[in-house]
Amino acid sequence: MARQRRPTIKDVATAAGVAVSTVSNVLNDHPHVTDATRRKVLDAVEKLGYQASRAAKSLPGGRTHLIAYCLPGDEEPNPALDVFLHRIVATAAASSLEMLLFVQQGHDSVEPYRDLLRRGGADGFVLSGIEYDDERVAFLQDRDIPFVCFGRVGDPGVTAVDVDGAAGIAAAVEHVAGVGRTRFAFIGWPDGSATGDDRLRGYLDGVERSRAASVAVKQVRNDYDRGRKLVADLMEDSRPDAIVCVSDVLALGVMDGLRALDLRPGADVAVTGFDDVPASSLTSPGLTTLRQPMDRIGSLLVERLVSQLGRTAPSPSGPVLIEPDLIIRQSTRNPMLADT
Amino acid sequence: MARQRRPTIKDVATAAGVAVSTVSNVLNDHPHVTDATRRKVLDAVEKLGYQASRAAKSLPGGRTHLIAYCLPGDEEPNPALDVFLHRIVATAAASSLEMLLFVQQGHDSVEPYRDLLRRGGADGFVLSGIEYDDERVAFLQDRDIPFVCFGRVGDPGVTAVDVDGAAGIAAAVEHVAGVGRTRFAFIGWPDGSATGDDRLRGYLDGVERSRAASVAVKQVRNDYDRGRKLVADLMEDSRPDAIVCVSDVLALGVMDGLRALDLRPGADVAVTGFDDVPASSLTSPGLTTLRQPMDRIGSLLVERLVSQLGRTAPSPSGPVLIEPDLIIRQSTRNPMLADT
DNA sequence: TCGACGCCTTGGAACGTTTCAAGAAACATT
DNA sequence: AATGTTTCTTGAAACGTTCCAAGGCGTCGA
Numbered sequence: 252m253a254r255q256r257r258p259t260i261k262d263v264a265t266a267a268g269v270a271v272s273t274v275s276n277v278l279n280d281h282p283h284v285t286d287a288t289r290r291k292v293l294d295a296v297e298k299l300g301y302q303a304s305r306a307a308k309s310l311p312g313g314r315t316h317l318i319a320y321c322l323p324g325d326e327e328p329n330p331a332l333d334v335f336l337h338r339i340v341a342t343a344a345a346s347s348l349e350m351l352l353f354v355q356q357g358h359d360s361v362e363p364y365r366d367l368l369r370r371g372g373a374d375g376f377v378l379s380g381i382e383y384d385d386e387r388v389a390f391l392q393d394r395d396i397p398f399v400c401f402g403r404v405g406d407p408g409v410t411a412v413d414v415d416g417a418a419g420i421a422a423a424v425e426h427v428a429g430v431g432r433t434r435f436a437f438i439g440w441p442d443g444s445a446t447g448d449d450r451l452r453g454y455l456d457g458v459e460r461s462r463a464a465s466v467a468v469k470q471v472r473n474d475y476d477r478g479r480k481l482v483a484d485l486m487e488d489s490r491p492d493a494i495v496c497v498s499d500v501l502a503l504g505v506m507d508g509l510r511a512l513d514l515r516p517g518a519d520v521a522v523t524g525f526d527d528v529p530a531s532s533l534t535s536p537g538l539t540t541l542r543q544p545m546d547r548i549g550s551l552l553v554e555r556l557v558s559q560l561g562r563t564a565p566s567p568s569g570p571v572l573i574e575p576d577l578i579i580r581q582s583t584r585n586p587m588l589a590d591t
Numbered sequence: 592m593a594r595q596r597r598p599t600i601k602d603v604a605t606a607a608g609v610a611v612s613t614v615s616n617v618l619n620d621h622p623h624v625t626d627a628t629r630r631k632v633l634d635a636v637e638k639l640g641y642q643a644s645r646a647a648k649s650l651p652g653g654r655t656h657l658i659a660y661c662l663p664g665d666e667e668p669n670p671a672l673d674v675f676l677h678r679i680v681a682t683a684a685a686s687s688l689e690m691l692l693f694v695q696q697g698h699d700s701v702e703p704y705r706d707l708l709r710r711g712g713a714d715g716f717v718l719s720g721i722e723y724d725d726e727r728v729a730f731l732q733d734r735d736i737p738f739v740c741f742g743r744v745g746d747p748g749v750t751a752v753d754v755d756g757a758a759g760i761a762a763a764v765e766h767v768a769g770v771g772r773t774r775f776a777f778i779g780w781p782d783g784s785a786t787g788d789d790r791l792r793g794y795l796d797g798v799e800r801s802r803a804a805s806v807a808v809k810q811v812r813n814d815y816d817r818g819r820k821l822v823a824d825l826m827e828d829s830r831p832d833a834i835v836c837v838s839d840v841l842a843l844g845v846m847d848g849l850r851a852l853d854l855r856p857g858a859d860v861a862v863t864g865f866d867d868v869p870a871s872s873l874t875s876p877g878l879t880t881l882r883q884p885m886d887r888i889g890s891l892l893v894e895r896l897v898s899q900l901g902r903t904a905p906s907p908s909g910p911v912l913i914e915p916d917l918i919i920r921q922s923t924r925n926p927m928l929a930d931t
Numbered sequence: 932t933c934g935a936c937g938c939c940t941t942g943g944a945a946c947g948t949t950t951c952a953a954g955a956a957a958c959a960t961t
Numbered sequence: 962a963a964t965g966t967t968t969c970t971t972g973a974a975a976c977g978t979t980c981c982a983a984g985g986c987g988t989c990g991a
Binding site: 269270271272273276282283284285288306307309310311312313 | 967968969970971972973975976977978
């Protein structure tokens with residue numbers, strides 16, 4: 252029952268009748284290895300069920316072959332996390348990197364990183380949920396540790412990928428204007444969040460570009476009920492025929508609020524959201540929204556991190572903006588066309 | 592700009608004026624260390640910002656101090672993943688374990704595990720999405736590698752935690768019967784999934800216990816549209832006044848289907864789901880459903896895995912069933928009471 | 932005063948890899 | 962045939978810990 256000792260590279264070498272270094276060469280695809288030798292070694296590996304020890308592997312070079320991601324606190328559910336992580340891990344695997352997950356335990360955003368480094372670290376980090384003057388960025392820069400950000404960072408020397416929320420919202424506004432809406436309202440988050448500010452900018456741009464009118468801008472916490480309750484006042488004060496929301500959660504609340512006033516979302520008032528949470532397609536009318544291509548973002552982030560790890564040059568990075576996909580559903584259908 | 596060499600235990604020893612082994616003793620809380628020595632060493636650690644190398648640490652003992660979890664393929668979105676992972680990582684951290692994430696790349700469910708082991712392995716695994724005769728279970732048992740399962744496993748020697756779907760659904764049925772419904776229908780998944788079969792069993796139990804009638808059982812793929820389209824026939828053929836669904840996705844589809852027939856979910860026909868996906872609270876009427884306590888499940892799994900790792904006895908494990916929480920919303924309100 | 936026994940500290944081997952300089956073998960060129 | 966060159970293989974050091982046996986130095990008892 253006792254688990255027997257794992258075979259080491261030495262056992263493989265003995266079994267294959269070659270030197271330890273030769274086995275290492277084969278396993279790491281070094282040049283100058285005969286096919287015959289390679290075969291002998293691989294056969295032995297197969298036969299013994301050899302598994303390299305990660306520890307021994309990283310010891311000489313000081314590289315852990317690990318990248319790390321800190322799970323955001325769970326106050327806000329994040330349904331897109333699975334796709335994001337999946338893509339990150341898959342992309343990392345292509346470069347023989349594995350992914351370590353850690354969490355923020357206390358309130359200090361830097362502490363988990365400090366802690367992980369103390370425990371043995373990782374070769375690089377993927378950061379998300381970046382805010383203005385994010386402390387983690389300075390911390391990692393100080394220590395000269397490679398990292399990439401999902402979110403906007405002021406410093407152009409930092410590798411960052413972000414969703415072009417402004418462009419997305421602007422596109423949504425133009426689409427809604429295109430189906431005949433003219434009186435727009437925006438429901439956003441309070442000032443001070445990088446993402447929220449960006450999306451508000453996009454709304455204003457979009458309204459201007461489509462020569463429509465913005466009759467109201469509200470800023471509230473990201474909460475279904477806030478959205479729902481806000482609608483009554485909004486309709487009474489400003490009578491918009493299109494409500495553009497900074498998030499799906501708010502938009503879904505707004506739709507519910509409209510129904511409570513006996514207004515039909517889509518038919519009477521157009522509504523848009525942002526994120527394409529699952530609920531947006533599991534409701535009727537379906538919510539027109541913007542989907543962040545988390546898969547593309549994930550691979551892009553890791554690819555850039557990997558190129559930073561192959562520490563040759565300081566790697567010319569700079570921020571990349573990715574346009575979200577506009578998902579058109581019935582909440583912005585053309586009211587002039589027949590009902591479905 | 593070049594990152595400077597990290598201080599090693601040797602540097603600490605020199606700085607503190609003691610031997611390397613003494614530093615190790617202090618850091619690992621060995622007995623027989625003077626307070627004076629301990630202080631000297633800790634001061635040096637502090638001053639140098641010493642961080643132990645994970646690799647060097649695991650080398651002698653052969654333990655990686657890592658547990659691993661394989662992300663399920665992303666064909667089915669999994670909104671609860673964030674809570675689950677968060678809890679797993681946090682619980683593992685309490686035992687100085689870190690968590691490695693990997694993914695299933697191809698169609699073979701065992702291959703990713705084999706691959707991870709080859710790459711350096713982990714001390715233990717957390718498995719989810721267990722099916723009947725899961726290949727991974729046999730694979731890991733063969734190799735005598737510690738693991739725990741989220742899901743039901745036939746072999747009672749395997750440590751497993753699962754949600755008692757049957758009890759959950761039965762509770763939902765009884766609750767619905769309690770508000771005056773008598774003609775039940777069940778919408779489940781096709782036979783052959785451990786989870787689906789379990790929930791169907793619970794439905795039948797619940798109906799029997801509440802002396803209600805089951806007028807129909809349908810089995811379809813887990814798909815919003817399936818649920819929606821199925822309703823017309825179901826209402827025509829069997830006229831249920833309560834529809835119990837195996838999942839929220841189907842239940843949301845059913846609610847939409849009812850509306851299309853000008854029936855009001857909650858008022859005319861009660862509807863229940865399973866999972867408490869975010870959409871269930873972001874719709875109106877809110878969907879009565881069962882929530883899997885992912886946080887409790889996560890910690891339980893890891894605690895048991897940890898106790899297996901402290902390899903003393905074969906650790907008497909056995910399966911644990913956790914009852915899901917019944918979340919009551921307006922989709923099962925009492926039709927006799929006044930509308931809200 | 933001497934010896935035995937504790938407690939604390941220490942040197943050094945071991946862990947399983949990578950890496951690099953150097954050796955051996957095969958081949959090409961004269 | 963001798964020399965140079967290239968291709969393939971090897972031995973051994975190094976990586977940063979832990980762990981164990983042994984050493985030093987007090988203290989206590991006789």
